[in-house]
Amino acid sequence: MREVEVARVEEAVRRLFLKMNCHMLPDVRTSLEKAREEEVSELGRSVLEDLLQNARIAADEEVPLCQDCGMAVVFLEVGQEVAFTGGSLREAVDGGVRRAYAEGCLRKSVVCDPLFDRKNSGDNTPAIVHFDVVPGDKVRLLATAKGMGSENMSALAMMRAADGPEGVRDFVVETVRRGGANACPPIIVGVGIGGNFETAPLLAKKALLRPLGVRNGDVRYARLEGELLERINGLGIGPAGYGGTTTVLAVQVEFAATHIAGMPVAVNICCHACRHGEIVL
Amino acid sequence: MKEAKRIEAPFGEELARSLRSGERVLLSGTIYTARDAAHRRLVEALERGESPIPLKDQVIYYAGPAPASPGKVIGSIGPTTSGRMDPFTVTLLEKGLRAMIGKGTRSQAVLQAMSDRGAVYFGATGGAAALLARCVRACRIVAYDDLGPEAIRRLEVIDLPLVVAADAWGGDLYREGPPRFRREI
Numbered sequence: 001m002r003e004v005e006v007a008r009v010e011e012a013v014r015r016l017f018l019k020m021n022c023h024m025l026p027d028v029r030t031s032l033e034k035a036r037e038e039e040v041s042e043l044g045r046s047v048l049e050d051l052l053q054n055a056r057i058a059a060d061e062e063v064p065l066c067q068d069c070g071m072a073v074v075f076l077e078v079g080q081e082v083a084f085t086g087g088s089l090r091e092a093v094d095g096g097v098r099r100a101y102a103e104g105c106l107r108k109s110v111v112c113d114p115l116f117d118r119k120n121s122g123d124n125t126p127a128i129v130h131f132d133v134v135p136g137d138k139v140r141l142l143a144t145a146k147g148m149g150s151e152n153m154s155a156l157a158m159m160r161a162a163d164g165p166e167g168v169r170d171f172v173v174e175t176v177r178r179g180g181a182n183a184c185p186p187i188i189v190g191v192g193i194g195g196n197f198e199t200a201p202l203l204a205k206k207a208l209l210r211p212l213g214v215r216n217g218d219v220r221y222a223r224l225e226g227e228l229l230e231r232i233n234g235l236g237i238g239p240a241g242y243g244g245t246t247t248v249l250a251v252q253v254e255f256a257a258t259h260i261a262g263m264p265v266a267v268n269i270c271c272h273a274c275r276h277g278e279i280v281l
Numbered sequence: 282m283k284e285a286k287r288i289e290a291p292f293g294e295e296l297a298r299s300l301r302s303g304e305r306v307l308l309s310g311t312i313y314t315a316r317d318a319a320h321r322r323l324v325e326a327l328e329r330g331e332s333p334i335p336l337k338d339q340v341i342y343y344a345g346p347a348p349a350s351p352g353k354v355i356g357s358i359g360p361t362t363s364g365r366m367d368p369f370t371v372t373l374l375e376k377g378l379r380a381m382i383g384k385g386t387r388s389q390a391v392l393q394a395m396s397d398r399g400a401v402y403f404g405a406t407g408g409a410a411a412l413l414a415r416c417v418r419a420c421r422i423v424a425y426d427d428l429g430p431e432a433i434r435r436l437e438v439i440d441l442p443l444v445v446a447a448d449a450w451g452g453d454l455y456r457e458g459p460p461r462f463r464r465e466i
Contacts, residue, residue: 041462042282050409058411067347067357067410105356107347107430120429149362181455182362182385184407236462240406242444243458273408
């Protein structure tokens with residue numbers, strides 16, 4: 001067994017959230033720059049220029065790109081030959097989030113009780129943690145600071161196999177048509193197809209963590225991504241929802257095995273502050 | 282693109298009615314932040330005949346800032362989704378609220394009340410929070426301190442860059458903008 005101190009996990013989580021909140025990912029910046037060149041709407045181009053300038057200010061001043069510094073989501077892939085020492089792994093993740101959000105002057109946006117008290121926990125914990133056990137002796141942390149404005153516009157449909165690719169396309173496009181303007185466009189759309197009621201949304205979230213423009217390895221799903229990109233940009237929602245030709249920067253699809261009787265489809269929308277990062281210990 | 286119009290808050294109905302959807306403005310003066318929890322409390326206070334802030338001719342910014350870094354007036358402060366405030370907005374407009382700053386679409390009831398009363402809805406660029414923070418010169422919590430980021434703050438702003446998203450004449454950029462760029466595929 002390889003021993004890993006949970007303090008190392010805490011430190012990795014802290015570093016990930018401090019960095020992703022203040023520094024726009026290079027692939028997102030490149031994509032916004034390209035959109036600024038290609039956008040047809042003059043007002044849309046000025047919105048895209050604002051977003052690029054915002055990213056420069058955030059990086060220069062080490063301040064968050066967006067006041068909604070998100071809810072911390074961490075995918076932890078743990079090698080089965082790893083033994084954690086020095087405390088609770090779950091608490092180490094929360095500890096890293098707590099320190100990042102305090103030290104980085106990041107907004108704390110988590111309420112403990114969703115329905116009645118809605119009292120702010122004060123330190124942006126608890127984080128949402130997804131554990132997976134994999135072969136090997138490494139620990140891989142995939143993290144994202146997910147804002148709620150775009151999360152609120154996401155959707156899940158329990159579709160029928162008979163709905164086919166056309167049904168999936170219509171559902172994804174309709175979800176963006178209804179909520180896209182509120183989700184801080186240009187957006188990134190993650191689509192999860194298959195699995196069960198709980199797995200499709202997880203696939204959609206993981207799809208958002210892929211580098212922009214990296215197509216699905218299966219040529220049929222890659223084609224679906226391209227078709228969705230075209231159709232969504234054809235909606236005309238545009239930057240900030242004011243109208244324009246850039247509504248989505250990327251559509252990324254993940255799929256998994258499902259039941260003979262169903263085809264769950266989840267659409268997870270992410271704003272242009274597509275904040276995520278990865279560390280392997 | 283037409284040059285942005287400079288306006289000063291608070292302002293009256295005449296100025297509000299002169300603004301048209303799609304127009305860019307630079308807003309200076311005094312505005313208040315309020316979002317979800319503050320709206321709930323504000324409307325409850327109004328039902329008791331109280332109000333912790335003036336509403337007549339005022340501007341409310343739907344925003345909850347990040348904490349200020351050392352030496353700064355305020356942390357990043359971009360708009361939140363306005364639609365969540367729709368259930369409370371007609372009440373505030375009835376009390377004289379003149380303008381709102383946020384992002385995203387509004388309900389028909391809000392747009393109608395804006396037309397009836399001569400109010401305007403500005404869009405600020407969602408996610409441009411570090412850039413928008415540079416326009417804030419002073420910030421003070423004036424109500425509901427316990428709500429943290431959701432407390433009501435009075436802001437002094439200079440040249441806050443906004444777009445008239447919906448005007449007092451039924452104009453709505455979120456409805457009128459996209460069809461101009463729509464392509465059937």
